[in-house]
Amino acid sequence: MEERMALDRRKFLGNTIAVAATLAAPMVKAGSHGKPRVVVVGGGAGGATAARYLAKDSKGALDVTLIEPTRTYYTCFFSNLYLGGVKDISDIGHSYGRLAARGINVVHDWAIGVDRDTKTVSLAGGGAVSYDKLILSPGIDFVDGAVDGWSLETQNAMPHAYKAGSQSELLKAQLTAMPQGGVYAMVAPPNPYRCPPGPYERVSMVAHYLKANNPTAKIIIADPKPKFSKMALFQEGWANHYDGMIDWIGSEFGGDNVSVDAAAMNITIDGEVTKVDVCNVIPAMKAGRIAELAGVTDGNWAPVHAASMSSKADPDVYILGDASSQGDMPKSGFSANSQAKVCANAVRGDLTGSKVFPAKFSNTCWSLIGTNDGVKVGATYKATAEKIAKVDGFISKTGESADIRKATYEESEGWYTGITTDMFS
Amino acid sequence: MIDKLLISLVFSIAICGFDVGATEVGDVSRGLKVFKKCTSCHAISPDARKRVGPALINIVNAPAGQVGEYKYSKALRAAAANGLHWTPEALDLFLKKPKAFLPKTKMSFRGLKKPADRTDVIAYLATFSTVETAAKPGAGFEISADILSIAGDIEYGEYLSSECTTCHQMNGASDAIPNITGWPADDFVTAMHAYREKYRSHPVMQMISGRLSNDEIAALAAYYSSLKK
Numbered sequence: 001m002e003e004r005m006a007l008d009r010r011k012f013l014g015n016t017i018a019v020a021a022t023l024a025a026p027m028v029k030a031g032s033h034g035k036p037r038v039v040v041v042g043g044g045a046g047g048a049t050a051a052r053y054l055a056k057d058s059k060g061a062l063d064v065t066l067i068e069p070t071r072t073y074y075t076c077f078f079s080n081l082y083l084g085g086v087k088d089i090s091d092i093g094h095s096y097g098r099l100a101a102r103g104i105n106v107v108h109d110w111a112i113g114v115d116r117d118t119k120t121v122s123l124a125g126g127g128a129v130s131y132d133k134l135i136l137s138p139g140i141d142f143v144d145g146a147v148d149g150w151s152l153e154t155q156n157a158m159p160h161a162y163k164a165g166s167q168s169e170l171l172k173a174q175l176t177a178m179p180q181g182g183v184y185a186m187v188a189p190p191n192p193y194r195c196p197p198g199p200y201e202r203v204s205m206v207a208h209y210l211k212a213n214n215p216t217a218k219i220i221i222a223d224p225k226p227k228f229s230k231m232a233l234f235q236e237g238w239a240n241h242y243d244g245m246i247d248w249i250g251s252e253f254g255g256d257n258v259s260v261d262a263a264a265m266n267i268t269i270d271g272e273v274t275k276v277d278v279c280n281v282i283p284a285m286k287a288g289r290i291a292e293l294a295g296v297t298d299g300n301w302a303p304v305h306a307a308s309m310s311s312k313a314d315p316d317v318y319i320l321g322d323a324s325s326q327g328d329m330p331k332s333g334f335s336a337n338s339q340a341k342v343c344a345n346a347v348r349g350d351l352t353g354s355k356v357f358p359a360k361f362s363n364t365c366w367s368l369i370g371t372n373d374g375v376k377v378g379a380t381y382k383a384t385a386e387k388i389a390k391v392d393g394f395i396s397k398t399g400e401s402a403d404i405r406k407a408t409y410e411e412s413e414g415w416y417t418g419i420t421t422d423m424f425s
Numbered sequence: 426m427i428d429k430l431l432i433s434l435v436f437s438i439a440i441c442g443f444d445v446g447a448t449e450v451g452d453v454s455r456g457l458k459v460f461k462k463c464t465s466c467h468a469i470s471p472d473a474r475k476r477v478g479p480a481l482i483n484i485v486n487a488p489a490g491q492v493g494e495y496k497y498s499k500a501l502r503a504a505a506a507n508g509l510h511w512t513p514e515a516l517d518l519f520l521k522k523p524k525a526f527l528p529k530t531k532m533s534f535r536g537l538k539k540p541a542d543r544t545d546v547i548a549y550l551a552t553f554s555t556v557e558t559a560a561k562p563g564a565g566f567e568i569s570a571d572i573l574s575i576a577g578d579i580e581y582g583e584y585l586s587s588e589c590t591t592c593h594q595m596n597g598a599s600d601a602i603p604n605i606t607g608w609p610a611d612d613f614v615t616a617m618h619a620y621r622e623k624y625r626s627h628p629v630m631q632m633i634s635g636r637l638s639n640d641e642i643a644a645l646a647a648y649y650s651s652l653k654k
Contacts, residue, residue: 338588362591362633378629394628403502404507413600415602417600418590419592422591
């Protein structure tokens with residue numbers, strides 16, 4: 001037993017050293033002012049985490065710039081709980097002051113272009129920043145024309161609320177103003193999209209609000225998919241908490257044949273026109289536009305190597321989170337945070353010669369269905385030559401006790417504090 | 426009845442081959458003496474009511490957190506919801522150092538250092554328990570001295586810890602998810618192996634520990650124990 005373990009340990013250390021020797025080239029790169037420069041575009045779960053770990057672990061050896069247009073970042077995760085009245089908007093807002101205090105140069109501006117030959121990122125406010133390594137974590141944008149009748153010009157009448165903040169507040173205001181017995185419609189997105197259980201948690205939270213304030217109101221979901229994440233758990237919860245309120249129309253029932261009319265506040269599902277009071281349109285998604293402008297996308301997303309999250313188009317560009325095409329991980333804040341740490345370890349190794357350890361990824365998504373009724377799904381992942389591949393996973397079971405569900409919800413609150421501390425402190 | 430219970434207790438201990446005090450048959454009369462340390466907070470008689478802590482009737486081998494009138498800590502409720510059963514082995518770990526086994530437990534008792542004290546007091550508790558079989562999520566959990574003696578690579582542990590920090594805050598705070606910063610290495614290793622062998626049943630922790638090698642668990646334990654609480 002002892003002998004076998006000793007061998008395992010030697011073998012393990014040997015492998016680690018070999019990996020470090022291969023990936024951590026002894027060459028130390030430096031910009032004109034001495035330190036290697038890393039520019040991170042996007043200050044969400046991927047970008048803020050990557051910037052923080054690079055600054056924290058390099059102990060001043062790297063010059064880290066974070067480009068993020070918003071001064072207060074509202075997390076998409078838990079924004080549904082704000083809609084349901086479980087959380088306040090202030091609970092999900094975070095500033096970048098503590099990252100700045102860590103020595104990260106936080107620039108509140110839009111990145112509008114990347115020149116990969118001169119290694120510079122141009123900013124909407126004028127000027128440019130140069131990089132040795134560029135990390136893009138821009139989240140999502142919407143595919144033009146994805147929902148007939150919907151565009152960015154109509155997003156005020158028919159909010160997506162799938163980038164949290166003003167859109168979330170707008171949708172909440174519209175929900176609150178619904179007449180008694182009114183209709184809330186959602187157009188759900190096709191795969192792949194940010195936060196697979198997100199639309200269904202949102203419906204749960206909207207129903208939670210309506211049950212208390214507008215109990216005769218109805219919710220209809222037009223869905224281009226035949227099934228969705230945690231479907232059995234949500235449908236069980238909807239029957240338990242909101243019986244008769246929610247009507248899910250999947251692709252088999254025409255949910256994939258949808259158009260909207262923002263002026264008339266109509267939604268047409270498979271030829272049938274319905275007048276609605278709120279219309280929450282969540283269109284098909286693609287990588288945040290800067291990824292496309294940088295020329296690292298293939299189709300809607302940016303392909304990456306699993307071991308480091310480096311772009312398949314450019315070894316000095318990395319893509320994190322929703323914008324990346326990486327394999328089996330869902331597009332989630334947890335995933336982006338997990339990928340950011342693998343990426344930061346690889347980037348730091350490349351630039352400073354620090355040890356590079358093997359990639360490990362994980363994800364867990366919690367959803368709240370009703371008061372203290374939390375469920376979760378999670379998995380671990382590894383890097384293979386082709387993709388990030390799933391290793392093992394679990395999902396909450398239907399029929400669980402109220403105690404388990406309550407503990408799951410309380411755990412999700414603990415996770416929220418944990419991950420936001422891991423991003424912004 | 427007591428004899429029958431003791432036999433079942435001996436049996437369930439024997440199949441586990443535990444090396445930290447639960448391998449011997451407990452001495453009930455010695456256990457009664459040890460239990461005096463518990464009586465300022467816990468009552469134990471068939472009609473006992475709660476005091477500072479819950480009455481300790483039907484505890485051994487029962488699901489945790491089941492004494493109806495007692496308001497348990499969030500930490501214990503979470504562990505119970507995730508399947509914690511008070512098997513003799515789980516009680517042994519808990520009583521050794523309650524705050525290590527279950528950070529944020531309301532039980533402010535420091536713990537019973539001597540393995541024999543724990544074995545005996547568990548044997549005494551078992552005489553007030555009618556739960557005969559342990560509904561253990563995974564029988565046969567054991568942790569050897571070899572595993573506990575693996576020297577962890579702190580630098581690797583620091584890298585691996587980045588997977589933990591998504592949920593477990595580094596600053597020592599805990600909100601339904603326990604603090605693990607500054608946790609003694611042996612406790613850390615024991616807990617992770619208990620999850621990996623599905624002896625403790627939290628699904629996220631089973632999943633995370635499930636793909637960590639013995640060396641990786643040792644590395645994490647070395648790193649976390651090196652941090653100040």
